[in-house]
Amino acid sequence: MIKFYLSAVFASFLSLYASTSYAQTSPLSVEKIMKDPKWMGTFPENIEWGTQSNTIYFDYNPEGNSTDSLYKVTLKNLDKIEKVTLAERKAMISKYGSYNNTKTEKLYTKDNALYLYDLAKNKSSVLIDLGARLSDITFLKDETKIAFTHENNAYVLDTKNGSLEKITEFKEGKSKEEKESKLSDKNKWIKSQNLSLLEVVNERETQDSLSKAYRKMTGDKDPYVFYAGDKSISSLQVSPTAEFVTIMLMKRDRGESTNVPNYVDASGYTEELRARSKVGDDKTEASLSIYNRKKDTAYAVITSALPGITTLPDYVKEYPAREWEEKEREVIVSQALFSDDGNKAIVNVRSKDNKDRWIALLDLTDGSLKSLDHQRDEAWIAGPGIGWSFGGGTLGWLPDNRTIYFQSEENGYSHLYLLDIITGKKNSLTQGEYEVFDPFLSNDKKSWFLTTSQVDAGERHFYKMPVRGGSMQQLTDLQGNNEVTLSPDEKYMAIRNSFSNRPWELYIKKTGSKDTARQLTKGQSQEFKDYAWRIPQNIKFKAQDGAMIPARLYLPEESAKNGAAVVFVHGAGYLQNAHKWWSSYFREYMFNNMLTDLGYTVIDIDYRASSGYGRDWRTGIYRHMGGKDLSDQVDGVKYLIENHGVNPNKVGIYGGSYGGFITLMALFNEPETFKAGAALRSVTDWAHYNHGYTANILNEPSEDPIAYKRSSPIYFAEGLEGDLLIQHGMVDTNVHFQDVVRLTQRLIELGKENWKLAVYPVEDHGFIEPSSWTDEYKRILKLFNESLLKE
Incomplete structure (x- = not known):
């Protein structure tokens, strides 16, 4: 018999209490660990x-x-x-803003006014207030002058004499001449009729035409106006010499939006929540133009000469019956990054299919590009510091005005590089099987500060390194994750640190000191400290393809062991959880502690596609989600059976979002391994998920249907044999409730009986209400107790 559970309506009729019929107990309860997190401290x-x-x-x-x-x-x-x-x-003083070169002055905005802060005097002064938002604020090469953007135009403020100059005339929409050139015959007739009927309008039109003709005859030039056409002006950047202004133009077209019904709107009526479009339906365009002040004209940045811009992806070979045309692919160009002297600029260019990234030198006089570094990945370009479509990530200039820096996965891990734009020589400043995070230059620009995973993939530490490379000085020593916020004078580090069983606390330490960091906060409540939270074992087990898979292992006391195991699958796909710091999945961490108390062996795996392990790990699921990421879960279970006495007939699995997707694939494709599973807010068909995430991994459904068919659980539902619990929020605007509704119909049509559906009418993708969290995890615990512990 198929059972449906509507949580908010039928909860009182259900028996959800997990515990009394089973031998082992825990001082934790679902009600306790799922209540408002404030109880923790x-x-x-x-x-x-x-x-x-x-x-x-x-x-x-x-x-x-x-x-x-x-x-x-x-x-x-x-x-x-x-x-x-x-x-x-x-x-x-706002933490956002722009410093001068010596870091003695800072520009920032407050209440739409532009302020200059003098660090030595500890005093702010208002420079200008135009009564509206100012953005893109920067000191120019002559630091007595400041550039900023106001209402889509660039201005230069001279702080010596107080003069303000508007240096651009940019307008959204089309020019009058362009509009008239595209008038239909009908609209031309209407205009003619209007001019013949309205004398004043006709006189103004005539006068305007005469004025233009006169200026043309006398050689007077109309002020140059740049029209954005059908695109919007996204951002402006003024060069340090104010000779050039780059204009980012955007045409946002996300395609057909989906709607999510909200059945519990306060109005009492069902309201539609506007949500994202589906994968393959993103027509956003972005381009970059340059305004040349000396020539008083603008021109587009030209990308057609970039090497490899017409290259077809390898997967097209799997579709021999289709004719594939080699054509210039769409790209997105980032805002320009100018050298300090203002004479040169670089841009980051990404192909919209994310298989190519070019770092290119921009010729400011004609908009042409010279490729300095071309990165190609047949899966997709990504990784720490490499940036997404509209940003360059870690990218900039050294003070010599000829050396640029950036991050790349060229050697398999994201590392920091320097490149001489004159000689083309490239140098990797960091090397090894670890990754670099958030590098930035010191105030004097002679050193780098950076975070890396060099000590261990499950730890993060802060370092200092000479600007041209060399020995890295480790500045932190607390185990776990060290998130460092450096003081503006670089003398102190504020360190937010956590460990596997200890939430984040604040520490302070002098930069470069060998003293122990001093703890400033002690935030844990007594109730939280009363339980001895486990430090999971960080292990590695061998996968069927020989890879060593990182995982966190929770082992019960021998006297409590019940022979059953639970696999927890983290969400997000590209996320790390088998590390040595406090997990963002803290509720699941506490639930895993509770399961271990009750005798379960629990494993939490950083399966293929998880972050923190380099390019090959990141792209291990390309064109097959539910491939290696699923087999890693299966191999984890084999490890538990062979090494920790787990009964192969007593294994469950659970997870949310991507973890819910893997749970479905596990129950449908590996029924001999997994006897029960709880799939929370899970994707059931990747063709119905968003573009930005899915298209990187599976390409587009119309282009690569093979990848979608082998990656979507809905195609494998006939394989269900174990006990399945599906749980989903009804106002989920990320993974839509429609996903599980379609899967529900599929399971009905297949005649499957051993599954249940619990729905949460007021919850989006990330649950908020403690009552929902409690209900959700009571059901999960009940599922495992009843399915895995029955004799």
């Missing part, structure tokens, strides 16, 4: 230094205020954590 977030490098600000909120949660600690009194007053908060 309060932990520091959003760390920020004051501009004078003597105060650390952070969100903390031990008093449980509903809105105000900003606190501080000062170098003068590190023992005292204080709440920031409203007056002090209003007086704070």
Whole structure:
């Protein structure tokens, strides 16, 4: 018999209590670990230094205020954590803005006004207030001059004499001449009729034409106006000499939007929530143009000469019956990055299919490009510091105005490179089987600060390295993850650190000191500390293809062991969870502790496609999701059976989002391995997911249908043999509820009986309500207890 459970309506009729008929117990309960996370304590977030490098600000909120949660600690009194007053908060200098070259002055905006902050005087002054938003603010090469954008045009403010010059005339839409040239015969007739009837309008039109004719005859030139046409002006960038202005143009067309019904809207009516389009339906266009002030004209950046721009992807070979045309592929060009002297610029160019990335030198005089570094990946370009479609990631210039820096996966892991644009010589500053995160130049630009996983793939540490490469000095030593916020004067590090069984706390340490970092916060509640949270074992097991798979292992006491195992599958696909710091899946971590108390052996695997392990790991699921990422789960179970006495007939699996997808594939394709599974907010058909994520991995459905058919659970539902629990929020605007509705119909048509569906009417993709979390995990625990522990 098929059973459907509508959580909010029928919960009171269900028996969800997990525990009493089973021998083992736990001091934890689902109700406890799934309640409002405030019960765990309060932990520091959003760390920020004051501009004078003597105060650390952070969100903390031990008093449980509903809105105000900003606190501080000062170098003068590190023992005292204080709440920031409203007056002090209003007086704070924004962390966003632009520094001058020597870091003695900072530009920032507040309430639409532009301010200049003098660090030595600790004083701000208003430079200009135009009553509307200012953006793209920067010091020019002559630092007495400042460039900014206001209402889609660039301005230069001279702080010496207070003059303000508008240096562009950019307008959205089309020019009058272009509009008239495209008038239909009908509209031409209407205009003619209107001019013949309305004398004043006709006189103005005539006068305008006469004025233009006169200026042309006398040689006077009309001021140049750049029209964006059918695109919108996204951002402007003024060169350091103010000779050039680059214009990012966007045409956003996400295709046909899907709608998600909200059955519990406050109005009492079913309301439609506007949501994303489906994969293959993204027609967004982006281009870059240059305005040349001396020539008073603009021209587009030309990408057609980029090497490999017409190259077809390898997968086309699997479709021999189709004719494939080699043509110039669509690309997205990033905003320009100018050298300090203003004479040169580079751009990051990405093909829209994300198989190519070019870092190119931009000729500012004609818009042509010279490729400096071309990266090609038959799967897709990505990795730490490499950036997405509209940004260049880690990319910029050294002070010599001829050397650029960037990150690349050229050697299999994301590392930091230098390239001389004159000689073309490229040098890898970091090497090895680890990855680099968030490198940035020191104030004097003689060194790099960077985070890496060099110590271990499951740890993060902060380093300093000479700008041209050399020995890296490790600046942190706390085990786990060290998120460092460097003070503006670079003398101190505010370190947010956590470990596997310990949430984030704030520490401070002098940069380069060998002293132990000093702990500033102790946020755990007594209730949280009362339980001895496990440190999972970080292990590796061998997969069927020989790869060593990282995982976290939770082992029960021998006396409690029940012979059953549960595999937890993290979400997001490209995410790391088998590490040594506090997991973003903290509820699941606590649930895994509870399962272990009850005698289950639990394993949490960083399967193929997880982040932190280099390019080959990242792309291991290309064109086959549910391939190696699923076989890694199966091999994990084999490891448990062979090494930890797990009964092969007592294995369950659960996970949300991507983890829910893997759970479905496991129940449908590996029924001999998995006897029960809980699939939370799971993708059931990748052709119905979004473009940005899915098209990278599976290409587009109309182009590569083979990849979608072998990757989507809905095609394999006939393989279900074990017990399946499906759980989904009804107002999920990420993985739509439609996904599980379609799968439900498929299971009905196949005559499957051993499955249940629990729905959550008020929940989006990320659940919010403790009652929903509690209901969800009570059901999961009940599933495992009843399916895996029955004799």
